[in-house]
Amino acid sequence: MTATTTGSRILAALAEVRDPELDEPITTLGFVASASVTPENVAEIHLRLPTYFCAPNFAYLMVADAYDQVSALGFETHVILDDHFASDAINEGVAARAGFVRSFEGEAVDELDSLRADFLRKAVLAGTDAVCRPLAGFPLATMTLGDIPDSPALGRLKRRRRDLGLPYADDSPLLIDPLSGDAIKNDDVPLHLRKARLTRTSLDANTGICRGMLRHRYDTDGQGEEAL
Numbered sequence: 001m002t003a004t005t006t007g008s009r010i011l012a013a014l015a016e017v018r019d020p021e022l023d024e025p026i027t028t029l030g031f032v033a034s035a036s037v038t039p040e041n042v043a044e045i046h047l048r049l050p051t052y053f054c055a056p057n058f059a060y061l062m063v064a065d066a067y068d069q070v071s072a073l074g075f076e077t078h079v080i081l082d083d084h085f086a087s088d089a090i091n092e093g094v095a096a097r098a099g100f101v102r103s104f105e106g107e108a109v110d111e112l113d114s115l116r117a118d119f120l121r122k123a124v125l126a127g128t129d130a131v132c133r134p135l136a137g138f139p140l141a142t143m144t145l146g147d148i149p150d151s152p153a154l155g156r157l158k159r160r161r162r163d164l165g166l167p168y169a170d171d172s173p174l175l176i177d178p179l180s181g182d183a184i185k186n187d188d189v190p191l192h193l194r195k196a197r198l199t200r201t202s203l204d205a206n207t208g209i210c211r212g213m214l215r216h217r218y219d220t221d222g223q224g225e226e227a228l
Contacts, residue, residue, distance in 0.1 A: 010035050010043060013069040020061050020116055022207045023123040023160075029207075030214050031062065033082060043075035048082050050213035056086040057112055060103065063094045120164045121178040126200035127157035128175065132193060140193075141186040146170030 014035065015027045026032055026047065033046040045066055049059060063081050071077040079094060081087045086104075093103025101108045130153040132140060145168065148154050161168040166181045175184035175192060184192045214220065 006037055007035070009073055010037070010045075010070055010075075013073055014045070014066060016069050017062060017065040019210075020058055020119045022203060022210065023119070023126065024207055026062055026066070029210065030218075030220055033218075037075065041075060043070050043073075043077045045070060045077070045079045046082055047079065048214075048218065049084060050210045050217060052083060052085055054084065056084075056090065056104065057100065057108075057115060059084060059086065060090050060093070060100050061112055061116065063090050067094050117164065120160055122199050122203065123160045124157065124164065124166070124178040125196045126203050127153065127160055129193070129196035129200040131157050132174070132196065140175055141184060141189050143174040144170060145172050145174055148174065 011027060011032075014032055015025045017026045018024060019026060019029055019031070022029070031047050031049060033048045035043065035045045037043050047063060047066060059081060063079050067077055067079045070079070079091070081090050084090070089103050093099070096103075100112050101110065131148060131151075135143075135148075145154070145158065158168040161172075161176075164178065166176060166178065167173070173183035175189060176182060177184060177192075
């Protein structure tokens, strides 16, 4: 396998890792500072974040997910978060597969599954807006996912619903409550769509802020960095 092929595989794996709050790949956000493979076939990934004080729970999720994605390719994997106040605890905890509570012993009381689920619900709402905004005037309450033409936005919405264990087959309702999975009734559609729009607007705004802070901190365009 060539170095180019290896690099492409690692970057593709890292592209599956998303900032949990923004629901964007860490590769396109510019959070991957570098990635390399040693002659001994050890993958070393360096991550960076927009500020020194980014929330440690968010940071831990990204470092742990990067480790899981790259190590699944068969590499011995080292993921290092640089320039963060909790770098040592996060890097050591992920390397030891200790979990968030043990990594922050005496400070954390719960693992991060519920936090991840909360952000996935927001991603479902934001994805709903992306899919439904062009469909003004359609009877959305009676439509299914299969009624919508294929698009990147629809594929992303289906994946987020799948990740939450919500219905995502073609015969599933287009509009569902991201907490219960129940279909949205016709009378509740306007409120549901307003929530979806506000959620997407908030995610887009936060993404822009993070890109700006990363650009300022590292003198980069924040559009996805390098590697191999």
